[in-house]
Amino acid sequence: MDKNKYLAIEEVIKQQFYLKYNRVLTSTEEVILQGAIENLPYEQIANKLYMSSGTVRNIASKFWSQLSELYNQKITKVNCKYVIENILKSEKNSEKEQLYCIEIDNENNHHPQGIVMIIDDYIENLKFLKQLLEKEGYHVRSARSAKMAFLSLEESLPDLILLDILMPSINGYEICKIIKADTKTSHIPIIFISALNDTIDKIKGFQLGACDYITKPFEEIEVLLRVSHHINLKNQTIRLEEEIKQHEKTIEMLYQSRSILASVLNNSCCGIAVLEAIRSSENAHIIDFKYYLVNPIFATLFNIKKPNIITLISSLKECVFCQLEWIEEFIKVVKTNIDFRDTFLFQGKKYQMNVNKLGDGITINIIPLI
Incomplete structure (x- = not known):
């Protein structure tokens, strides 16, 4: 039984004891009552009171007799918890107050x-x-x-x-x-x-x-x-806690999504890259692209350093993958949102390239052809 309920039960008994016998519970009776509710043996109750077990039993016997008289039913150490809980329920439903x-x-x-x-x-x-x-x-x-x-x-x-x-x-x-x-x-x-x-x-x-x-x-x-x-x-604190929980869920989802994406990219048999447009500071025209992300297949195929999913600063023109005529096609993809397809030979092997717009840049998917 939790402490709140015990205190409520104790309050009920104290009030009714006072009304019936014009006295309050003694500290010894309070400990006996609590021990009975917790199903403690008399030896443990006696230890708490620094008394002998026999003395505690004698005091308890008189106490249970008075409780029995108070509630017009037989109350003992064994059944007091059940009886008093019922008393509490009836008190709770009363309309006295x-x-x-x-x-x-x-x-x-x-x-x-x-x-x-x-x-x-x-x-x-x-x-x-x-x-x-x-x-x-x-x-x-x-x-x-x-x-x-x-x-x-x-x-x-x-x-x-x-x-x-x-x-x-x-x-x-x-x-x-x-x-x-x-x-x-x-x-x-x-x-x-x-x-x-x-x-x-x-x-x-x-x-x-x-x-x-x-x-x-x-x-x-x-x-x-x-x-x-x-x-x-309090309401602001609750809203802030809810926002923090939602933010934590979002972060967890992002981590999961990132983990899934990394797994897909790292295990893909195709070369995959994401490029971001480089624009002129004078007229905002696209003048080049820089690597934002590459997977290991793409990095290995075209000899790009750091073959993992990271941000790369190098210019597209500096990559052996790039053919100059492709830059104009890539720019068109960003401007028109129309996909670009092409096939090419590289180191004696044939590949298909699919280019799609992504934000202010493009995604490149290199598929080996047999």
């Missing part, structure tokens, strides 16, 4: 300004912030306890959390620590709200992962500006 319990979003509703969760046990703060933010188009979900907050986060995630520091049972610092420790919720920006003005308290909040701090009494403009700023910043 009405407006201030979990407010789950309707998936069909669109909230352009964003979704804000307010965690505060003080009802006046909830009313004020809820009305203020809803006027500006935000959807607001409220929770008056850590238990309700964790249950709400299990259902769906808000865009931002306003978190009061002085909370009963579990304070705002502990809630923030738990939220930031969970990978599902760690990205949610948290703004602390409190009447505390001490610098140490602010530093502690930032160290735990909070992004901002609002002090009471609230200034409406300040609240709206800070909420808007951090939601916009």
